[in-house]
Amino acid sequence: MSYFTWCIIVAGFSTAIATLGCGIGQGIGVYKAVEGISRNPGAGTKIMVSMAIGLAFIEALAIYVFVVAMITLMANPFTQIVVGK
Amino acid sequence: MVHPFLVFEWLAKQIHINLGPHVIYGWLIAILLIVLAWRATRNLNEGAPSGLQNFMEVVIEGLEKFIEENAGPKGKEYFPLFATLALFILSCNLIALVPGCYPPTANVNTNLAMALTVFGATHYIGIKEHGFKYIKHFMGPVLPLAPLIFIIEVISHIARPISLTLRLFGNMYGHEMVLMVFLALVPLFVPLPMMLMGIMVAFIQTFVFTLLSIIYISGAIEEAH
Numbered sequence: 001m002s003y004f005t006w007c008i009i010v011a012g013f014s015t016a017i018a019t020l021g022c023g024i025g026q027g028i029g030v031y032k033a034v035e036g037i038s039r040n041p042g043a044g045t046k047i048m049v050s051m052a053i054g055l056a057f058i059e060a061l062a063i064y065v066f067v068v069a070m071i072t073l074m075a076n077p078f079t080q081i082v083v084g085k
Numbered sequence: 086m087v088h089p090f091l092v093f094e095w096l097a098k099q100i101h102i103n104l105g106p107h108v109i110y111g112w113l114i115a116i117l118l119i120v121l122a123w124r125a126t127r128n129l130n131e132g133a134p135s136g137l138q139n140f141m142e143v144v145i146e147g148l149e150k151f152i153e154e155n156a157g158p159k160g161k162e163y164f165p166l167f168a169t170l171a172l173f174i175l176s177c178n179l180i181a182l183v184p185g186c187y188p189p190t191a192n193v194n195t196n197l198a199m200a201l202t203v204f205g206a207t208h209y210i211g212i213k214e215h216g217f218k219y220i221k222h223f224m225g226p227v228l229p230l231a232p233l234i235f236i237i238e239v240i241s242h243i244a245r246p247i248s249l250t251l252r253l254f255g256n257m258y259g260h261e262m263v264l265m266v267f268l269a270l271v272p273l274f275v276p277l278p279m280m281l282m283g284i285m286v287a288f289i290q291t292f293v294f295t296l297l298s299i300i301y302i303s304g305a306i307e308e309a310h
Contacts, residue, residue, distance in 0.1 A: 056293045060248070063255030070258075 003082045011069035018065035025058045092185035107192035114176045114189065144172075152299060160303040166206060170199060171295040178257060178287030182280065190290075191257040193250060200246035203298040211305035222305070249297060256290050 033051040037044045071077075093113055094106045102109070125141040134142055148168045153161050174190060181188035189195040211219045225234035260283050267276040 052289055053293060053296065056252075056289050060252040060255070063259060064251055066259050067251055067255045070262075 003078075007072050007076060011072045014065050014072075015062075015069050018062045022058055022062040025061075026055055029054050029058065088185055088187070090185060091187050094187070105192075106187040107189040107195050110180065110187050111177070111189040111195055114173065114180060118172055118176060148172075151295075155296060155299045156303045157306075159306050160299065163206070163210065163302060166302075167295055167299055170203070170298060171291055174199070174253070174294055175287065175291040178291060179284070181257070181261070181283065181287075188257055188261075190253055191261055193254045196250040196253045197246070199253075199294075200249035203249065203301060204242075204246045206298075207301045207305045210302055214306050215308075219305075245297075245301060249294060253290055253294055256286055260286055 029051060033047050036047050091106050091110075094109050097104070097109045121137070121141070125137045130138060145168065148171060149161075149164065152164055152167050156163070156167070177188055177190040177195070180186045181191070208219075211222065215221075223235050223238040224231045225238075260279075264276055264279055264283070267279055
């Protein structure tokens with residue numbers, strides 16, 4: 001297969017694997033947060049704020065992979081070498 | 086969303102300023118914020134604030150409370166830095182919803198500039214507070230392990246601006262890409278929930294960036310242990 005086909009496959013699979021891990025991580029985080037809120041609804045706002053920060057941090061990991069995938073697809077550093085051959 | 090026609094970039098091109106949309110819109114937001122601050126404080130009303138002054142007081146009070154909670158009384162000295170970062174990033178993120186405008190935070194250069202400002206400020210404040218003893222922050226608790234911990238600390242300090250940059254850039258740019266794909270598939274009504282999520286992302290990313298810079302700088306202020 002050509003070089004760019006592999007680029008698309010790599011981008012798709014890397015995003016899939018990253019979202020898999022992030023999904024598990026965020027799921028555990030939200031699970032615990034909801035459990036905490038249902039036990040003590042008074043602390044709801046505080047738990048929600050820390051949960052939102054935590055989710056943003058976990059999401060950042062998937063976003064890094066997204067950036068890498070975008071580099072592979074749109075700003076591939078080896079495009080010139082491959083095309084120029 | 087990247088709008089097909091960017092009004093202010095077109096205007097800038099008419100007077101031969103070719104700097105790219107992120108610079109033009111960054112300037113636009115800076116000017117907007119300056120004008121807003123000037124209008125709000127032009128004739129202060131101490132007894133019964135109304136209109137713009139009232140609104141700005143709520144915003145600044147909220148920010149002040151948030152910064153004092155997280156940075157402590159000593160970190161509150163740097164309130165202008167944090168508040169500027171928060172207001173600038175929030176306006177940059179939200180301007181994406183205005184037709185004909187481009188969010189400067191969806192470009193890696195704007196974010197890198199802000200992250201490097203935070204990086205520089207962290208070490209400047211650390212040296213200002215502790216003098217030469219600031220190096221103790223990099224040494225760890227026991228002296229024999231110092232060379233190892235020094236390397237780890239330096240790497241973690243270099244990773245900070247990179248992660249700050251990529252987090253904000255990836256979130257804003259990724260959201261734009263998703264909106265573009267949705268608009269290409271179904272132009273009516275389907276992109277609306279994504280736009281709502283975009284507003285949420287704009288606020289959360291502002292919050293995270295500001296909170297992280299507060300944590301970094303208050304880490305440089307506190308004593309090494």
